[in-house]
Amino acid sequence: MRMDSIDKLKRQVYEANLELKNKNLVVYTFGNVSGIDRKKEIIVIKPSGVPYENLNPEDMVSVDFHNNVLDGDKCPSSDTLTHIVLYKHFPSIGGVVHTHSTFATSWAQAKKPIPCLGTTHADYANRQIPCTQVISDKQIKGNYVEETGNQIIETFQNYSYEATPMVLVASHGPFTWGKDPDEAVYYSVILEELAKMAYLTMQINPHIEDIKQSLIDKHYNRKHGKNAYYGQKK
Amino acid sequence: MRMDSIDKLKRQVYEANLELKNKNLVVYTFGNVSGIDRKKEIIVIKPSGVPYENLNPEDMVSVDFHNNVLDGDKCPSSDTLTHIVLYKHFPSIGGVVHTHSTFATSWAQAKKPIPCLGTTHADYANRQIPCTQVISDKQIKGNYVEETGNQIIETFQNYSYEATPMVLVASHGPFTWGKDPDEAVYYSVILEELAKMAYLTMQINPHIEDIKQSLIDKHYNRKHGKNAYYGQKK
Amino acid sequence: MRMDSIDKLKRQVYEANLELKNKNLVVYTFGNVSGIDRKKEIIVIKPSGVPYENLNPEDMVSVDFHNNVLDGDKCPSSDTLTHIVLYKHFPSIGGVVHTHSTFATSWAQAKKPIPCLGTTHADYANRQIPCTQVISDKQIKGNYVEETGNQIIETFQNYSYEATPMVLVASHGPFTWGKDPDEAVYYSVILEELAKMAYLTMQINPHIEDIKQSLIDKHYNRKHGKNAYYGQKK
Amino acid sequence: MRMDSIDKLKRQVYEANLELKNKNLVVYTFGNVSGIDRKKEIIVIKPSGVPYENLNPEDMVSVDFHNNVLDGDKCPSSDTLTHIVLYKHFPSIGGVVHTHSTFATSWAQAKKPIPCLGTTHADYANRQIPCTQVISDKQIKGNYVEETGNQIIETFQNYSYEATPMVLVASHGPFTWGKDPDEAVYYSVILEELAKMAYLTMQINPHIEDIKQSLIDKHYNRKHGKNAYYGQKK
Numbered sequence: 001m002r003m004d005s006i007d008k009l010k011r012q013v014y015e016a017n018l019e020l021k022n023k024n025l026v027v028y029t030f031g032n033v034s035g036i037d038r039k040k041e042i043i044v045i046k047p048s049g050v051p052y053e054n055l056n057p058e059d060m061v062s063v064d065f066h067n068n069v070l071d072g073d074k075c076p077s078s079d080t081l082t083h084i085v086l087y088k089h090f091p092s093i094g095g096v097v098h099t100h101s102t103f104a105t106s107w108a109q110a111k112k113p114i115p116c117l118g119t120t121h122a123d124y125a126n127r128q129i130p131c132t133q134v135i136s137d138k139q140i141k142g143n144y145v146e147e148t149g150n151q152i153i154e155t156f157q158n159y160s161y162e163a164t165p166m167v168l169v170a171s172h173g174p175f176t177w178g179k180d181p182d183e184a185v186y187y188s189v190i191l192e193e194l195a196k197m198a199y200l201t202m203q204i205n206p207h208i209e210d211i212k213q214s215l216i217d218k219h220y221n222r223k224h225g226k227n228a229y230y231g232q233k234k
Numbered sequence: 235m236r237m238d239s240i241d242k243l244k245r246q247v248y249e250a251n252l253e254l255k256n257k258n259l260v261v262y263t264f265g266n267v268s269g270i271d272r273k274k275e276i277i278v279i280k281p282s283g284v285p286y287e288n289l290n291p292e293d294m295v296s297v298d299f300h301n302n303v304l305d306g307d308k309c310p311s312s313d314t315l316t317h318i319v320l321y322k323h324f325p326s327i328g329g330v331v332h333t334h335s336t337f338a339t340s341w342a343q344a345k346k347p348i349p350c351l352g353t354t355h356a357d358y359a360n361r362q363i364p365c366t367q368v369i370s371d372k373q374i375k376g377n378y379v380e381e382t383g384n385q386i387i388e389t390f391q392n393y394s395y396e397a398t399p400m401v402l403v404a405s406h407g408p409f410t411w412g413k414d415p416d417e418a419v420y421y422s423v424i425l426e427e428l429a430k431m432a433y434l435t436m437q438i439n440p441h442i443e444d445i446k447q448s449l450i451d452k453h454y455n456r457k458h459g460k461n462a463y464y465g466q467k468k
Numbered sequence: 469m470r471m472d473s474i475d476k477l478k479r480q481v482y483e484a485n486l487e488l489k490n491k492n493l494v495v496y497t498f499g500n501v502s503g504i505d506r507k508k509e510i511i512v513i514k515p516s517g518v519p520y521e522n523l524n525p526e527d528m529v530s531v532d533f534h535n536n537v538l539d540g541d542k543c544p545s546s547d548t549l550t551h552i553v554l555y556k557h558f559p560s561i562g563g564v565v566h567t568h569s570t571f572a573t574s575w576a577q578a579k580k581p582i583p584c585l586g587t588t589h590a591d592y593a594n595r596q597i598p599c600t601q602v603i604s605d606k607q608i609k610g611n612y613v614e615e616t617g618n619q620i621i622e623t624f625q626n627y628s629y630e631a632t633p634m635v636l637v638a639s640h641g642p643f644t645w646g647k648d649p650d651e652a653v654y655y656s657v658i659l660e661e662l663a664k665m666a667y668l669t670m671q672i673n674p675h676i677e678d679i680k681q682s683l684i685d686k687h688y689n690r691k692h693g694k695n696a697y698y699g700q701k702k
Numbered sequence: 703m704r705m706d707s708i709d710k711l712k713r714q715v716y717e718a719n720l721e722l723k724n725k726n727l728v729v730y731t732f733g734n735v736s737g738i739d740r741k742k743e744i745i746v747i748k749p750s751g752v753p754y755e756n757l758n759p760e761d762m763v764s765v766d767f768h769n770n771v772l773d774g775d776k777c778p779s780s781d782t783l784t785h786i787v788l789y790k791h792f793p794s795i796g797g798v799v800h801t802h803s804t805f806a807t808s809w810a811q812a813k814k815p816i817p818c819l820g821t822t823h824a825d826y827a828n829r830q831i832p833c834t835q836v837i838s839d840k841q842i843k844g845n846y847v848e849e850t851g852n853q854i855i856e857t858f859q860n861y862s863y864e865a866t867p868m869v870l871v872a873s874h875g876p877f878t879w880g881k882d883p884d885e886a887v888y889y890s891v892i893l894e895e896l897a898k899m900a901y902l903t904m905q906i907n908p909h910i911e912d913i914k915q916s917l918i919d920k921h922y923n924r925k926h927g928k929n930a931y932y933g934q935k936k
Contacts, residue, residue: 027427028420029465030354049465078456078464100354102427106434109352110442118811119874120732120802137448144452171445172353186730193729193804199438200808204901208812211873214839218846222780230780231731231751261661262654264588283699312690312698334588336661340668343586344676371682378686405679406587433672495895496888497933498822517933546924546932568822570895574902577820578910605916612920639913640821667906 006042006062009035013044013095014057016181020099021052023189031099032077035181036087038094041065045083047074078145085149086177090161095181097188100173103195104188107131108168114194116210117201121194122219124165128210129191130155131168148172163220166191240276240296243269247278247329248291250415254333255286257423265333266311269415270321272328275299279317281308312379319383320411324395329415331422334407337429338422341365342402348428350444351435355428356453358399362444363425364389365402382406397454400425474510477503478528481512481563484649488567489520491657499567500545503649504555506562509533513551515542546613553617554645558629563649565656568641571663572656575599576636582662584678585669589662590687592633596678597659598623599636616640631688634659708744708764711737715746715797716759718883722801723754725891733801734779737883738789740796743767747785749776780847787851788879792863797883799890802875805897806890809833810870816896818912819903823896824921826867830912831893832857833870850874865922868893 016033020026029052034045044060061076063069065084069076077083083096099105107114107129114129116122132151139147152167152175165187166176174195176187201208223230250267254260263286268279278294295310297303299318303310311317317330333339341348341363348363350356366385373381386401386409399421400410408429410421435442457464484501488494497520502513512528529544531537533552537544545551551564567573575582575597582597584590600619607615620635620643633655634644642663644655669676691698718735722728731754736747746762763778765771767786771778779785785798801807809816809831816831818824834853841849854869854877867889868878876897878889903910925932 027423047466075463075466102431103434105352105354106431106438109431109435110439112439117873118807120807134446135449137446140448140452171351171449189729197804197808197811199434200805200901201811203437203905204808205812205814212836212839214842215837215873218842229777232749232777261657281700309697309700336665337668339586339588340665340672343665343669344673346673368680369683371680374682374686405585405683433668437671495891515934543931543934570899571902573820573822574899574906577899577903578907580907602914603917605914608916608920639819639917667902671905 005037006040006044007057009037009042009044010060010062011057013046013060013181014055016095016097016185017046017055018052019182019185020097020188023185025099025101025188025192026052027100031097031101032079032083033095033097033181033185034077034080034083035095036093042070043080043084043087045076045080048076048078050074079148081143081145082149082152082175085146085153086175089153089156090177092162092179093165093177093184094179095184096175096177097181097184098173098175099188099192101188101192101195103199104168104174104191105172106199107195108173109171111170113168114191114198115202115208116216117198117208118211119215119219120197122211122216123223124187124190124194126163126216126220127159129164129166129168129194130159132170134170163224239271240274240278241291243271243276243278244294244296245291247280247294247415248289250329250331250419251280251289252286253416253419254331254422257419259333259335259422259426260286265331265335266313266317267329267331267415267419268311268314268317269329270327276304277314277318277321279310279314282310282312284308313382315377315379316383316386316409319380319387320409323383323387323390324411326396326413327399327411327418328413329418330409330411331415331418332407332409333422333426335422335426335429337433338402338408338425339406340433341429342407343405345404347402348425348432349436349442350450351432351442352445353449353453354431356445356450357457358421358424358428360397360450360454361393363398363400363402363428364393366404368404397458473505474508474512474530475525477505477510477512478530479525481514481528481649482523482525484563484565484653485514485523486520487650487653488565488656491653493567493569493656493660494520499565499569500547500551501563501565501649501653502545502548502551503563504561510538511548511552511555513544513548516544516546518542547616549611549613550617550620550643553614553621554643557617557621557624558645560630560647561633561645561652562647563652564643564645565649565652566641566643567656567660569656569660569663571667572636572642572659573640574667575663576641577639579638581636582659582666583670583676584684585666585676586679587683587687588665590679590684591691592655592658592662594631594684594688595627597632597634597636597662598627600638602638631692707739708742708746709759711739711744711746712762712764713759715748715762715883716757718797718799718887719748719757720754721884721887722799722890725887727801727803727890727894728754729802733799733803734781734785735797735799735883735887736779736782736785737797738795744772745782745786745789747778747782750779752776781850783845783847784851784854784877787848787855788877791851791855791858792879794864794881795867795879795886796881797886798877798879799883799886800875800877801890801894803890803894803897805901806870806876806893807874808901809897810875811873813872815870816893816900817904817910818918819900819910820913821917821921822899824913824918825925826889826892826896828865828918828922829861831866831868831870831896832861834872836872865926 013035032046178184247269266280412418481503500514581599646652715737734748880886
């Protein structure tokens with residue numbers, strides 16, 4: 001039945017939203033997680049401005065690729081159009097997260113990419129975490145939320161969205177994605193930790209540079225390459 | 235009955251004071267929240283120097299606009315006159331909070347306004363968070379607590395207290411306000427987070443400047459303007 | 469009965485030691501609190517190197533002014549002689565605390581006094597929090613622990629120990645004291661918060677200077693002077 | 703029976719791994735603890751990539767000195783060969799820990815040893831905490847994990863592994879060791895605190911230098927020398 005798979009997705013998205021709170025990535029109503037049913041092209045996302053403690057699975061809002069609400073009476077997150085742009089352009093992803101987590105947002109506000117300063121970073125992303133350009137006045141006056149998504153796509157023209165599942169939107173904050181809502185939240189937690197350690201590292205040694213590509217590749221491929229050997233055999 | 239509405243306000247102010255503790259904005263007896271009954275011109279505020287764990291709703295103290303205690307045997311917060319000045323000059327507010335929260339107080343001690351470095355800030359205030367002048371010796375020798383309120387009013391001569399519901403008192407700490415005690419506490423939590431992110435941002439990039447006005451307006455109006463579209467329809 | 473008052477003091481010292489743990493000022497066996505029975509000239513202090521979770525009130529060790537153990541089979545804290553020196557020279561104190569709390573210890577390691585940058589500081593101490601000289605080789609080879617106490621006394625020659633109930637021992641960490649063990653712990657919590665805010669303030673504005681004496685006096689006397697008006701009437 | 707002692711070790715290693723989580727040194731599956739049965743030359747270590755909340759004592763993996771799995775169907779931690787190198791070269795140790803704890807990893811990423819800036823440090827290590835050289839491309843292409851161990855051994859050629867039970871691997875993170883898994887975890891907690899305080903100290907006073915050797919020796923020997931007098935008599 002149609003609603004069965006969407007109901008399941010709503011529960012998944014609901015739990016992923018609560019996990020944002022459990023991991024201390026959000027205060028009050030900040031942040032939102034979405035998931036997608038690729039066959040039906042239906043996106044499920046947190047409602048706008050509802051406190052986490054009042055959320056229920058059935059409050060999650062279903063929208064199509066044009067941001068039309070498909071069921072219920074709640075308004076979807078005000079960032080929904082950014083999520084939609086990411087789902088359209090990154091075909092293998094199944095979940096998207098936006099937060100204002102403290103350290104990642106501070107790098108975004110500083111308009112700086114997060115340098116790759118250690119193997120912890122290389123375990124999850126094989127390059128710097130990029131930072132978008134500042135949004136133009138024209139984009140602000142146009143469809144601002146959709147343009148935020150377009151900026152991210154622009155930033156990834158020379159980047160693999162699968163090998164770097166995270167981005168900083170300049171003057172705003174981070175977005176992450178993954179194969180499902182859980183993995184997207186997982187990467188938001190990791191990003192915050194990478195952002196914090198990069199911050200501290202730069203304070204200890206302002207002249208530090210990115211680690212060499214051979215070391216990045218070693219670690220990235222250990223977890224993600226064809227010959228990955230981290231974790232248990234599947 | 236007269237006491238009914240005041241009793242209700244006392245409970246509201248009591249719970250808002252506890253929330254300061256829950257949100258880790260205060261240690262020991264630091265901090266205080268008040269609320270006002272505009273019709274009766276009665277202000278209800280935390281008693282002075284009582285530990286949060288010993289507080290009860292009926293310990294809250296009622297005072298008039300001249301700081302006369304109207305009931306009970308407790309002394310009101312030593313900062314009460316500052317609250318009164320704010321209620322007198324900011325006619326639409328219903329609650330005031332004072333804390334020594336770590337990051338906001340550090341900006342106040344640094345005698346610097348908090349720059350508007352990102353959309354998180356612009357979601358809540360459409361300008362920098364201003365910092366007052368250092369209080370003069372004449373003011374210190376006069377009615378110090380009332381003069382602290384006067385300094386805040388002076389600082390807001392060219393500011394909208396409704397569009398920037400927070401201030402730093404130089405060498406002292408922050409005050410916030412809102413339509414009721416709960417909202418005033420809400421802004422204290424937000425201010426502390428803005429202060430922390432602005433701190434980190436400046437450490438990452440000391441040359442960063444305030445975001446452009448078009449981006450501030452976009453975010454501020456998204457939540458507060460006539461065409462606000464954040465949250466659920468009321 | 470003699471043991472009654474000492475048993476009571478042991479429970480007080482025991483609970484004050486646990487409070488250090490509750491307030492996150494210590495890891496593992498770091499830190500120690502003592503109390504004194506002035507009439508009997510008996511000091512009660514935490515045993516050396518016992519984890520907080522294994523402590524019982526009866527494990528507290530009683531010593532005289534020459535560090536002779538008066539009862540039980542436990543060794544007193546290795547810092548006991550420093551406490552004894554403080555009790556001898558600061559006649560009105562009833563409790564002493566030593567911690568390695570993170571921010572206060574960092575100022576001590578930096579060999580810098582904590583500047584008085586705001587009213588939060590002035591509420592508790594009417595000057596900078598002083599930092600001792602680095603201990604001399606001669607003192608290290610002599611009775612090191614007692615000499616640590618002597619350094620503190622030396623540092624307070626031109627300071628009032630009652631108006632500044634805290635000190636940093638250079639390259640080592642903080643000591644605080646008060647009218648009883650509870651108040652000494654209270655000042656350790658306050659010191660850590662002052663140390664953290666002074667750190668952040670200096671990072672935001674490296675050119676900041678101590679607040680003016682008139683403002684310090686206003687706040688200090690509000691809480692401690694003859695005309696103190698903070699708190700409830702006693 | 704053979705399995706009795708190994709089963710006991712597995713429980714010990716399991717509990718030490720959970721302690722990493724309790725002490726907030728790890729996120730998700732980061733980090734690993736091992737222990738050794740010196741008589742049987744069997745090492746017990748956490749399985750690779752299993753979340754802490756799903757671990758059971760019997761999931762711990764037994765390996766020999768050539769990293770052959772001796773029982774069960776789980777893969778050992780991907781860092782096992784580094785642990786093995788340490789057990790081979792440091793004959794008196796019984797436990798090894800690897801984490802990506804925030805402050806220690808930031809020093810490792812900054813490629814800087816942690817200076818000895820206070821007595822807290824000297825209580826646990828009688829020199830700076832060394833940082834290895836960056837691993838060479840040749841080592842990366844060879845047996846990377848084993849070479850990480852070799853780098854540590856190289857770094858300790860002029861260091862006592864017993865007097866400094868911790869190291870930073872450049873661009874990577876810390877390793878610690880001790881007489882058993884518990885003590886190795888203990889030193890990871892201490893290292894993180896030393897790393898944090900050294901960071902803060904350098905921010906407060908960038909010109910600070912290591913404390914003098916006489917003070918280091920005094921504190922180190924107080925806890926570890928022949929005439930150690932810290933703690934209770936054994």
